[in-house]
Amino acid sequence: MRSPTDADADSRAPVDLVVVALLAVAVAALTVADAPWRGPVRAALAVVGFFLPGYALVAALFPRGPVGDREASPVDIERVHYLDGFTRAVLAGALALVVSPLLGIAADLAGGSITTGPVIGVLVGFTLVACAVAAVRRRRLPPADRYRPGARWAATLRRLVRNPDRETVAGVVVALAVVIAAGGVVSAAVSQPSGEQFSELSIVTASESGQLTAANYPENLTLGEPATVRLGVENHEGQTVEYTVVVVLQRLDGPPRDATVTETATLDRFALTVADGATDRRDVTVQPTMTGKNLRLAYLLYVDAPPDQPTPENADREAHVWVTVEDDTGDATA
Structure with missing residues (x-):
């Protein structure tokens, strides 16, 4: 008989996949929107939007959570199925560099063109499909084995607010610095000089x-x-x-x-x-x-x-x- 905890875990939506899907839809909407604020907002979304296809693909390939006390297998090779958040972020960035150009080429071969509209459409479609596959694969696993970063994000935020320790604050500061630096690079890349x-x-x-x-x-x-x-x-x-x-x-x-x-x-x-x-x-x-x-x-x-x-x-x-x-x-x- 399943415990109430397992039932609650089954009913929870995968927060990270929902966020990724919503961001993908937002990027698509900003692409077709015609508003004076579109440029700055699109540049900001490009920082995280770049990682969306890679993150969704990693989530689909590795639905299990990181290795913890629940994992006692002595076979080290199986640990590849249990990636932590940092490893997922690195893989997401690496795969985004590979997947995005390939999807652009696929859009061109499918009869479209390598322009903003078709490429964004293919990237968003791939991201949504990969998120759906990841959600299905996670649901097929026991609740204790699923990758659920939402709980960790909430715990980190509570710890930061209630009893901030030096390590947590330093991690948040470094993460914000990376995002700001990436935002500057992407904004410079996507802004087109008048010349x-x-x-x-x-x-x-x-x-x-x-x-x-x-x-x-x-x-x-x-x-x-x-x-x-x-x-x-x-x-x-x-x-x-x-x-x-x-x-x-x-x-x-x-x-x-x-x-x-x-x-x-x-x-x-x-x-x-x-x-x-x-x-x-x-x-x-x-x-x-x-x-x-x-x-x-x-x-x-x-x-x-x-x-x-x-x-x-x-x-x-x-x-x-x-x-x-x-x-x-x-x-x-x-």
């Missing part, structure tokens, strides 16, 4: 095999007939940006270095919204409205609203190709 914020613009074409290549651009066009390229906009601005793209066709006069624009035709203008760390690729089709040789077909990217007269010189990013446009008789004379 690192940028956007990228690219134009590519699709080969016969469907591969994208920065070559084989359309060079000889016909007046009024469509020409298509694949436009790519990559956002590293640190936030979601609504870009404006303007496509212009320009006639230039003079030597290449000192050429002046004598005529400009706006062929297209559209807006697109790109999330931080994401890339938007789309086919852009234009129809030339002037004929001539060595015309500049320019794709202009603006982070903010474009000026009244968009040019390659005032664009945030610019990419262009040189084309010859003929009329339906084959004449390219302006």
Whole structure:
């Protein structure tokens, strides 16, 4: 017959796993939240969030508590199943360094991308599944054998409040110092200097095999007939940006270095919204409205609203190709 103590132990929720699961959900929520306080809070959560997958995996692999008076087996090799809190923390950090990159690669191979959203989703999902497995494995053990750090945390806190000894106070101070130091390192790592914020613009074409290549651009066009390229906009601005793209066709006069624009035709203008760390690729089709040789077909990217007269010189990013446009008789004379 089971004792009341065993029944109480059976009914207790694994405090550490509940905390880890809640922190994982908080990290996921902060990733998608759009609030002015998101940056500092996310940096603080990153300190502990880094350890979550590793801690959950250690908890799933080693559900037993540390060796104590209850363990009298002379076989030392079995002691690997009974890890104390310090050993678990070290293993959690080591496994986090291995598991997190592997999960990021798994997100990429699964059809996602190595960006904030998919990677956080995979890390949080792994953490929650590992916590569930750890909870099930602990419950299958006798209550006395389970790893239950909640009781130790409560006992340490009571001892610290009621009768603080030098060893306990020193341990708490060292732990706080490590957390603060880690917070400074992680905050510096996750904060992106303004000089690192940028956007990228690219134009590519699709080969016969469907591969994208920065070559084989359309060079000889016909007046009024469509020409298509694949436009790519990559956002590293640190936030979601609504870009404006303007496509212009320009006639230039003079030597290449000192050429002046004598005529400009706006062929297209559209807006697109790109999330931080994401890339938007789309086919852009234009129809030339002037004929001539060595015309500049320019794709202009603006982070903010474009000026009244968009040019390659005032664009945030610019990419262009040189084309010859003929009329339906084959004449390219302006």
